[in-house]
Amino acid sequence: MADRENPTVQKLLRSFIQFRKTGWHDKKINGYNPSEYKVLAVIYEGANKKELEMKVSEISQILEVTPPTVTQIINNLDKGGLVERTIDPEDRRAVRIKLTPKGKELTENARKAFFEKYLGLVDYLGEEDSEKLAELLNKVHKYFYELKR
Amino acid sequence: MADRENPTVQKLLRSFIQFRKTGWHDKKINGYNPSEYKVLAVIYEGANKKELEMKVSEISQILEVTPPTVTQIINNLDKGGLVERTIDPEDRRAVRIKLTPKGKELTENARKAFFEKYLGLVDYLGEEDSEKLAELLNKVHKYFYELKR
DNA sequence: GGAATATAATTAGGCTACCTAATTATTAGG
């Protein structure tokens, strides 16, 4: 209670607020929003791992957003010719999403820039502290997650 | 380039994404949004430190949002009777914002709950790791901030 | 001292990134 002035709490709070404003999530590139790039990245990575293309529901699970959110983003990517829908022949309710050559090129370029930036960060923090940070953030997530239930 | 698969980068990225979804910033309390509570908190803290009430521009600087954003939030808080505007007699362009008794009570209750939650977090992480986390987040912010210029 | 300029706040309108509820198409279970 008197602990309301606890300096560690204060520091942590300030850091959280600042971190939220950190532009680590970039602004528009090539006319596409960060949320659109995230979907592109998921489709791209999925294609490198599996034989079948990603379903809307799979993308939605990976990004932890609802399916309507994914549908909307896919609609825009489709309009821009970055992505194609095909009906899954095994389950005609499902839709498989595939990158077009244009979409693939865009995604690869964005990924390159993105990973360079993050390699720079790991370099800046040092390998050890980077690992520590990831671990601590996971613990924070777990703490709040468990509070909510 | 081959470093694109650097596991530390991957871990860090996953942590960042997860952290962004962490509900550390709460949902509506008493019908007021997190952004509204942040403004209340700033006004409350300002009142404890200075003789004069907060101006819109001061609130805007502290929260790092534009003045129109603050104006809108103040409008809502005003409608709810949590806050009062008075014209600064020294500079009649400026508006001083003051908590009403109702606003003050609400803010105090919210602050209490809020700080208890964060004391719990510090307890969960340990004092030392909490400090480390704050420090690392600040470094991350600095890295991205400098990249942007 | 008055015109030009700067500053404080507000209004109007727009945007991103989400959400929920309802609908449509298809598949699976009793």
Place this chain on the structure above:
DNA sequence: CCTAATAATTAGGTAGCCTAATTATATTCC
């Protein structure tokens, strides 16, 4: 084979921001 479940979509809404334009007041400087 009919009911219930599942996949995706459409429609509409919300929070939390933003920019540009406007209004009122202050400051500067010839």
